[in-house]
Amino acid sequence: MRYISRKKSKDVGLPPGSLVYQGEKRSEDVKITVIDYSEKSVQEMVTKNVEDCFPFKDQPSVTWINIDGLHKVDIIEKIGEHFDLHPLVLEDILNISQRPKTEDFENYIYTVLKMFTYNKQENETNIEQVSIVIGSNFVISFQEKEGDIFDPVRDRIRFNKGHIRKMKSDYLAYSLIDTVVDNYFIVLEEIGEQIESVEDELSKNPDPEPETLQTIHGLKRDVLFLRKSIWPLREVINTLNRNESRLIYKTTQLFLKDVYDHVIQTIETLDTYREMLTSMLDLYLSSINNRMNEVMKVLTIIATVFIPLTFIAGIYGMNFEYMPELYWKWSYPILWMIMVSASLFMFAYFKKKKWL
Amino acid sequence: MRYISRKKSKDVGLPPGSLVYQGEKRSEDVKITVIDYSEKSVQEMVTKNVEDCFPFKDQPSVTWINIDGLHKVDIIEKIGEHFDLHPLVLEDILNISQRPKTEDFENYIYTVLKMFTYNKQENETNIEQVSIVIGSNFVISFQEKEGDIFDPVRDRIRFNKGHIRKMKSDYLAYSLIDTVVDNYFIVLEEIGEQIESVEDELSKNPDPEPETLQTIHGLKRDVLFLRKSIWPLREVINTLNRNESRLIYKTTQLFLKDVYDHVIQTIETLDTYREMLTSMLDLYLSSINNRMNEVMKVLTIIATVFIPLTFIAGIYGMNFEYMPELYWKWSYPILWMIMVSASLFMFAYFKKKKWL
Amino acid sequence: MRYISRKKSKDVGLPPGSLVYQGEKRSEDVKITVIDYSEKSVQEMVTKNVEDCFPFKDQPSVTWINIDGLHKVDIIEKIGEHFDLHPLVLEDILNISQRPKTEDFENYIYTVLKMFTYNKQENETNIEQVSIVIGSNFVISFQEKEGDIFDPVRDRIRFNKGHIRKMKSDYLAYSLIDTVVDNYFIVLEEIGEQIESVEDELSKNPDPEPETLQTIHGLKRDVLFLRKSIWPLREVINTLNRNESRLIYKTTQLFLKDVYDHVIQTIETLDTYREMLTSMLDLYLSSINNRMNEVMKVLTIIATVFIPLTFIAGIYGMNFEYMPELYWKWSYPILWMIMVSASLFMFAYFKKKKWL
Amino acid sequence: MRYISRKKSKDVGLPPGSLVYQGEKRSEDVKITVIDYSEKSVQEMVTKNVEDCFPFKDQPSVTWINIDGLHKVDIIEKIGEHFDLHPLVLEDILNISQRPKTEDFENYIYTVLKMFTYNKQENETNIEQVSIVIGSNFVISFQEKEGDIFDPVRDRIRFNKGHIRKMKSDYLAYSLIDTVVDNYFIVLEEIGEQIESVEDELSKNPDPEPETLQTIHGLKRDVLFLRKSIWPLREVINTLNRNESRLIYKTTQLFLKDVYDHVIQTIETLDTYREMLTSMLDLYLSSINNRMNEVMKVLTIIATVFIPLTFIAGIYGMNFEYMPELYWKWSYPILWMIMVSASLFMFAYFKKKKWL
Amino acid sequence: MRYISRKKSKDVGLPPGSLVYQGEKRSEDVKITVIDYSEKSVQEMVTKNVEDCFPFKDQPSVTWINIDGLHKVDIIEKIGEHFDLHPLVLEDILNISQRPKTEDFENYIYTVLKMFTYNKQENETNIEQVSIVIGSNFVISFQEKEGDIFDPVRDRIRFNKGHIRKMKSDYLAYSLIDTVVDNYFIVLEEIGEQIESVEDELSKNPDPEPETLQTIHGLKRDVLFLRKSIWPLREVINTLNRNESRLIYKTTQLFLKDVYDHVIQTIETLDTYREMLTSMLDLYLSSINNRMNEVMKVLTIIATVFIPLTFIAGIYGMNFEYMPELYWKWSYPILWMIMVSASLFMFAYFKKKKWL
């Protein structure tokens, strides 16, 4: 999950509202999905032709238009015209490194947030920006590419599970946001498991691998990036819940408060992760230090014991003619005794100093 | 006390209010205890059958229903129906990694907090989530499993100690919260003693064990975890005390203010612990550094003294035919004198540099 | 000054207002001192019998009752009854690790703060908790044991110095708080001098003692502990000064503002101390590092110069039959020249690298 | 990009409003550019004579006067007189280390901000202070020297792109600020690429160059400097947008809100960069540590294996007359066997300790 | 600039308003200077006799009384009486470690701040506390000793430069504060130059001197001390500007806002300095580490190459009777070849590991 959110500088100097797609080049078609429902009926449609979904706007039923792909700017432009969206909103939809936010334009509310999809098979987290426009009887969601986490919501509409079919567009928008937030927990669980496995390694292995350092740093970056993406959601939901828009009904606010709780819980978990990772980094570095200490002790013990002994041996390896000790009978065994007792003494000294 | 609060992702995509037990699998029965009391009388009952406690609801006496076990979702559901609790409240009761909070639903107040039970015998801290629903004449407390710290409160009711029998349900709820907070001090004392024992070791032993590092890190995690669990209680009690609910009487607010003081004291103690642990970690690392220094000094002194001497001995161990010194009579004793004075000089040098 | 403020867990589960003395066991008598004064007259009394001071309550003169000792719970209880103090206040008086605070109970104000008494002879700082109850015509002060810093206030009353005899009980309470805060500066001066002496040592001595580390850590703990004890005083004085109680007159508020200034000054000095100690710790650790560097350089220079030379000597110490150099006439002096120039070259190299 | 914003102390003690140019000495002429436009027409003029642009003031069309150069104080003075600017505003225009701010003087608004121009050819970022005075029908922009990033705005006016020709002076000012903020992204992209290239090096190369340290520190300084220059822009735009001036129309406020979003995004990106750089510094230092560990291990292994062996060889190099082993037939091969097995044993030991 | 602001504990226990001079002992006379001016005329006077300046109080012209010296308490007392200053204000004037603050006493405003005077010749920064009492037609400034930075203000009054002669006492007070703040920039420039020179040394010299560490720490302390002295000025000027006193006219408020800007700029510059110093400390420590690494590499290379070779030489220095190699003809040259190729191999190995 390497992803620095950075507004590409493609639209520098252009007049405001200039529509420039800020993401990677794509060539596939833009897929447009419509689900139109009321308490009684559901109707679905998939098309490439954006005009196909305009007629739904004038019916009292709730219409959810989902756009998969932002690279065809003219589609965004046509939607903007038909649903009367402000050019700056369209610009924000195309700027895929937009910070999560909510803006109220009386006739509609514009909300943008980050969707994390954890792919178990490839052990990869995919990040997409989702823009949600909430109108009185429609919701338009814009995604960067096909594939999302909203199928449970679609099923609830299709099979009339829960209250969703009885509620208005605000409840649909809540359901989408709630699903996005629920999926944060899946990504968190994944990261939590990785953190615990590294922690296990650190507490068992006194000499951790250098790669562990890279893993900890990688996890730290993921956590920081997630935190940065999720933190503004507090404000997003608070703004929706502040009771000022006629589009958000009181019944939905209680549900939004529940999502808010989950966002707080996500952020607190990320903070805990961050503290754990910092602590683990300290532990790693201390282990390295402890290890170095041990290495140095071995070197010092060996050198301290043998260097003086080698010196003594060197003395009697000298070729002076007049060295009386050389000719004594007991010199050699006495020297051995001296050397053995010197080493024993040193080992005792190291023992006392607890180096052994 | 290893416990990362992490909402399990079991209910991702479910409609809000879906009741899914988020904890470990359990098979024992759910134990339901009822204590019904007024100033004059007390009545107790233990049952497995949730319907048994419904009749108490309609009496003016205060009824305390305690549920030990959240794994049978249908029991929670029946209580929810009978006492008219919001589905999101029921969902929160089952989500055992809920952040402490208070929510006011006019007819009842929902409060959730963390209960720490320190078990002296097994030197273990047990953590349970306690949900408290405060109604006008009842209190329902939900715990994860049997066994709690509320026996002193039960005794006060049974034996009419203090004012509890004269007061309403709000005072009972206060008594439960007060008992939970009082028990935080027991856990804090335990941690404080461990911290002091590590500190003692650090100040006495110039060469601390590598395990000390793991102990300090473990204590730090415990402190962080406790802080995270207790910190939101400030807001919990403030919300209860904010004078807005008709369920909390003025007489009880003074007592809640007293609990608030204790929560603040707990948090400040935890902050002090955290600072002490950080300081102890620094001390540990500095000790390691100091120790390494000492090891290096020994190595350097030995090597600096003996390596040059060995070199000199090596010189006169050479087999050149023409080395006049070899045949002088006083070479050997003179060499010894040179070597002895060289080492004395070096020791004096090290003494001056304070390495000895 | 080793003192972790930790509410002892002696009253866990007791009903609120249960009076349990939380401090160490004591056996001496509780000393009760009364000073009763008006502009015209002063009257003093010392007693062990708490009932002796009750008659003063009904006179219009200001009565200062000072209790030295909290270990006889019945005395506290009788005072509580006679002066109509709330049970929770009595509980707080006995809880000697109470956080400083002020509470307004209409008829009286309860204030608790920490008194630091520096004892020059024994170079020791004594900490006591002082509770002050301010009534309309009385002040009751509770201390843990005999001995305090209030003698200057007593003398001002006895000898009619300053305005104290013309003022009400609020001014007496101010005088006590002011004296407590003034004494913080004495403790601060003491710590400041210790910090400066350690700093002097650090800047003069390139190889600081390991004990310095312990001293710095000890000072840091003292500073943190003082900060924690003094910090809440800001709120204490603000609450007194907030103009809401009929017991605090406007004339006294200006004086309380002056104490507030001093509290802020104390906290800022403590913050400066903290920053200095952190900086000194860095300096200490860097010195250790620098020293290690120096040690390693000596080792490396000696080893780098002599190990190759010893090798060369070893070569010509070999006993091969066919080593032509051994029989040349100038081998030995030429070898010396080679070895001397090699060492000179190495010293030049080290000089260039600035290792010498 | 080395640039410490530091008000030069040239005007110490002068009365307020004294006009002293605070920047480097310059000798070139000051270039004055005027663009005057309405929906229907555009008129341009370049001059050195400041009086030439005064007549435009009295026409209803929007007049943009751009001053390139602050070193001729009399020009600033004349503009100040003619457009009735406060002496303190003129002083601020000349103080090129002014912190970004907005001040409302009823008849005009004074805004000052930092313009960053990234020069791709010379890989250099140029910083200029831009002061903008917004009047009812004019905008005066003051720059330190010729060359800026406003050409796209000029083109939009000349060729009637976007809405700019239909709008008032407030929209022109917005366009200038928007262009400045857009250019921040270009500088950010540049820094981001450098950070990523350093990060790549760090994750690939286990032994990073010492220069990497300097690069990381340099990038950190750039990021801190940018943050300091951009951070106050939040307040600048908020003040403009606070709906209080009659000079800022409601239609423009929505556009200012959009710039505000971009400023926040810039600051968050800079915060991410800062965290990444801190993390990279840790990684660098840990790599150095790991490397040292490896070096020490090699030394220790070699020394531990060969020092004892050399000692044994030294023993049998002694010249004692009575050393029975010397005359045994199998001494030499047996010794070899002992030495080989000793080294094998040591290698096994190191293997077990995972030093190899 | 070594200066810990610490209220001397000389007045512990004294009644409030007791006048005790808190600074060092001084014996020189107190110098009193009066400048009395209106738009038309100026009158100056220097005296030791405080009563001489009392007549000026009753004239409508603005009177500036400057007191150089606080060690004669009776002078302060007489001024206090004549100008009706509160005893607590007099106490604050004498307490030369007063935190900067402003207090409004309806008839006069009391402001206290720190004056820094940089002395170029002696490269020393002098710190003095300046108290300013602003009355309706007078300003009294109190300094610790003779010598200040207000001569430019005196000249503006004498020679009628700027608007000062046309304005009231509030503008005079502003001029004094402005001059104090302007001089902060001179001290900042001085520190900035020192920081840059240390930074230059660090980036050029890979092996910085140990003194650099002390210099960085000294600069850090200066910056922290300045920050602590200047930070409260924000509040000081805000309080003056809050439009509540009848003594501060609207015309002066704009000028005070300008000083406020400069105070903010000072604080931000100090924050930048602090960050730079922290960064430089890291750089210093990393350089030390890098250096140690290099030293260790040299040692390891030399030892790794020569210790095994010395062992081999030691082998053939043994005196065993039965060592066939000793008698072979080519042993010696073959051994040399082996040793040379072994060292070449090792150098290649080190080259590959990039240790060379």
Ligand SMILES: [Mg+2]
């Ligand atoms: Mg644009």
Ligand SMILES: [Mg+2]
């Ligand atoms: Mg936008």
Ligand SMILES: [Mg+2]
């Ligand atoms: Mg998608």
Ligand SMILES: [Mg+2]
């Ligand atoms: Mg959810």
Ligand SMILES: [Mg+2]
């Ligand atoms: Mg964010």
Ligand SMILES: [Mg+2]
């Ligand atoms: Mg943030």
Ligand SMILES: [Mg+2]
């Ligand atoms: Mg937090």
Ligand SMILES: [Mg+2]
């Ligand atoms: Mg759900």
Ligand SMILES: [Mg+2]
């Ligand atoms: Mg919930």
Ligand SMILES: [Mg+2]
């Ligand atoms: Mg929590």
Ligand SMILES: [Mg+2]
């Ligand atoms: Mg339980």
Ligand SMILES: [Mg+2]
């Ligand atoms: Mg309690």
Ligand SMILES: [Mg+2]
């Ligand atoms: Mg929290």
Ligand SMILES: [Mg+2]
């Ligand atoms: Mg209790």
Ligand SMILES: [Mg+2]
């Ligand atoms: Mg209490």
Ligand SMILES: [Mg+2]
């Ligand atoms: Mg006492």
